[in-house]
Amino acid sequence: MTLKELKETLIYSSPPENSSVHIKALWYDAKGDWRLAHDLIDHLEDPTSAHVHAYLHRVEGDLWNARYWYKKAGQPEFKGTLAEEWEYLFYLLRD
Incomplete structure (x- = not known):
């Protein structure tokens, strides 16, 4: 699934069935x-x-918690915008 295709599904009430739990989380966030x-x-x-999880706490504005989860993920704290991180995660995780 492409980013464009995923975004087109946002008009529906539920995410694409065959998506991973991670993509579903991004979908619900969107x-x-x-x-x-x-x-x-x-x-x-x-x-x-x-x-x-780190990204979602960043969305929430809880940067302390986000940093904790970035460390658990073994990832550096994302420095771009939330929209950039959402797309980055999509490309990293896409099915």
Whole structure:
């Protein structure tokens, strides 16, 4: 799925069924449902989930928590905009 195709699905009430949990979290974030996006990955411990988790806490404005999750992910703190990080994560994670 391309970035354009994923963005086109934002008119629907649920993400594409065959998407990973990480892409679904990004999708819900793009729809403005931070809580559901966070709930999808909050319980996951792998580095990929930690990276998405860091981004979501950055969206929330909780930079201390975001930094904690970037460290858990083994990733540097993202310095670009939230939109840039969202797209970066999409390309990193796309199915």
